[in-house]
Amino acid sequence: MKNSKAKGIHYLIDLYGCDEGQINNSEELKDILRLSLKDTEAVVLREYFYRFSPKGVTGFLLLSASHISIHTWPEKSHLTLDVFTCISKDETKKIVEKILKSLKYKKKNVTSYERGFLLEGKGDF
């Protein structure tokens, strides 16, 4: 497989007041993340989810030169989510919106960060 382009957008999302049952359910979280990529250009290279004892889930989808990661603390009703892709900005925004629509929470903190932009037309630092 060929590498994707060296320019991407990275969403850092922290959710509070999450549903304890939902964010302790690794299968449900895996489905939510997988489904968010349906009909997009993103290719999943590998995925792995780990369920802590007694509570908590951590997982990632490694995409073509980018990733989605999720780490949850059900006892604090809290999760962190990263969506970093090198596909179009609009498509990435839709992925984030789909995930947020599927998760139950009370408060969110969303930051987006452009990466690789310095490279535009500058191959030779």
Next chain:
Amino acid sequence: MKNSKAKGIHYLIDLYGCDEGQINNSEELKDILRLSLKDTEAVVLREYFYRFSPKGVTGFLLLSASHISIHTWPEKSHLTLDVFTCISKDETKKIVEKILKSLKYKKKNVTSYERGFLLEGKGDF
């Protein structure tokens, strides 16, 4: 294994003018990331590295409720690196410094971002 604490620091690092050979070498990158965690509290749950054809590496170390990721574009002498941990800030800074010391590059863009901090003493949003 028990989940780590719900408060962390996330470094987003973009490097430019990297050594093309080094950032196309998945074994060397894996060793650099693994070694950076030596003598720290960070526990690696799973790791995965993928080598693109003809060039490029993408990899992930899933830590106890946090992660390190690396995505490289040798043809652009560019890489992105994320170091997100829930161990102490000092220890995290040392991990980042160790990795940067081991990589050859000309220009860096480093941002750090605190996550989960809203939770301090506020379990009930």
